[in-house]
Amino acid sequence: MDLVVNAVSHEVDSAPLTSLLEVLREELDITGPKAGCETGGCGACTVLIDGEPRRSCLTALCMAEGREVTTVEGLGTPEALSAVQQAFIHHYAAQCGFCTSGMIVASSAYVDRGGSPDTGAIQEALGGHYCRCTGYVKILDAVAAVARGDDADTMSTAASPTSSYVSIGGTGNGGGGAA
Numbered sequence: 001m002d003l004v005v006n007a008v009s010h011e012v013d014s015a016p017l018t019s020l021l022e023v024l025r026e027e028l029d030i031t032g033p034k035a036g037c038e039t040g041g042c043g044a045c046t047v048l049i050d051g052e053p054r055r056s057c058l059t060a061l062c063m064a065e066g067r068e069v070t071t072v073e074g075l076g077t078p079e080a081l082s083a084v085q086q087a088f089i090h091h092y093a094a095q096c097g098f099c100t101s102g103m104i105v106a107s108s109a110y111v112d113r114g115g116s117p118d119t120g121a122i123q124e125a126l127g128g129h130y131c132r133c134t135g136y137v138k139i140l141d142a143v144a145a146v147a148r149g150d151d152a153d154t155m156s157t158a159a160s161p162t163s164s165y166v167s168i169g170g171t172g173n174g175g176g177g178a179a
Ligand code: FES
Pocket: 034, 035, 036, 037, 038, 039, 040, 041, 042, 043, 044, 045, 046, 055, 056, 057, 058
């Protein structure tokens, strides 16, 4: 079966109903998507399928065939990070990093479709992505900054305009697998 990931075509041996998450991590060694809950509830495994954020743990390999799969590795390079990747650094939006690839992937889809800097709108877009470290404040700041078109200096850390714990909660995006 052919699988296109980050614009590279791969011939994969996994069975058609293997989860996309397992294929990416175990067969292709693309480890940006993280195996968290593996039941659609945490967002750590999120990838883009034809530009839409989807839970790769709930997406069968056969549902991704013929589609464009993008992981956090495909959004930028170490030499040329994407705007969202730069903003996560500048706003100190990652601590342990386990949730970060899913957060960045979903945030990228949000800003790419013209998402606003409104906190409530970002919370809704990232609904169902859980972070155990940051308290979400810095993540929301980072996404809002990209939505505003702010430049991000990755050599410095921004002061946060928000000061208290917030939740992004919600029920999540794409829980049913590839659309
Ligand atoms: S691993 Fe938690 S939603 Fe997929």
